[in-house]
Amino acid sequence: METTLGERLERALIELQVSQTELAKRSGVTKQAINYIINQKLTESKLAPKLANALNINPNWLMLGIGQLECKISREVPILNSFVALQKYLKDGIFIWGSPSILTEKNLGKLAFAFQTELKKVALCGLENTFNATEFLVIEPAKYEIVTEQIDGSFPIYEWRIRCVEF
Numbered sequence: 001m002e003t004t005l006g007e008r009l010e011r012a013l014i015e016l017q018v019s020q021t022e023l024a025k026r027s028g029v030t031k032q033a034i035n036y037i038i039n040q041k042l043t044e045s046k047l048a049p050k051l052a053n054a055l056n057i058n059p060n061w062l063m064l065g066i067g068q069l070e071c072k073i074s075r076e077v078p079i080l081n082s083f084v085a086l087q088k089y090l091k092d093g094i095f096i097w098g099s100p101s102i103l104t105e106k107n108l109g110k111l112a113f114a115f116q117t118e119l120k121k122v123a124l125c126g127l128e129n130t131f132n133a134t135e136f137l138v139i140e141p142a143k144y145e146i147v148t149e150q151i152d153g154s155f156p157i158y159e160w161r162i163r164c165v166e167f
Contacts, residue, residue, distance in 0.1 A: 005043055005044055006043075008065060012057055023055065028054075071107070077095075077101060077104060078100065079114045079163075080115055108125070109127055114161070115139065115144070117144060121161070121163070124157065124158045126156055136151070136154035136156055137156075138153060
């Protein structure tokens with residue numbers, strides 16, 4: 001059982017298959033600081049909340065060893081179905097309460113969204129590829145396209161979902 005912050009951080013990196021370098025990029029904390037926390041088996045650090053947020057793990061577990069590693073917070077993301085709706089959402093960053101949405105436990109970052117590609121099918125997307133996506137969504141005014149390599153203006157697809165649509 002992990003008893004220190006350093007041991008818990010090391011376990012999180014192993015389980016999530018994230019390198020110290022990648023965590024440094026995500027969190028804005030230097031790789032040297034992360035390495036120091038792990039190697040010295042520090043019991044506490046003011047950087048812990050930043051690291052937990054970057055890894056999308058339970059901060060109580062990382063800092064205190066309480067609860068589970070996984071963060072069980074649901075996030076609501078809007079379901080968009082047009083280029084115009086996407087541009088407005090990305091520009092204003094406003095999600096109107098009551099409009100179609102979907103829940104996810106994964107933190108896909110700021111301005112995450114679901115794009116409706118078919119009547120019952122949506123792609124959950126983020127702005128940054130923090131989850132090693134293998135598919136990317138390119139949305140243009142008259143069409144959308146799924147590509148396998150990230151290009152300018154593409155959005156990483158985290159997951160495909162089938163929706164239950166009632167009329």
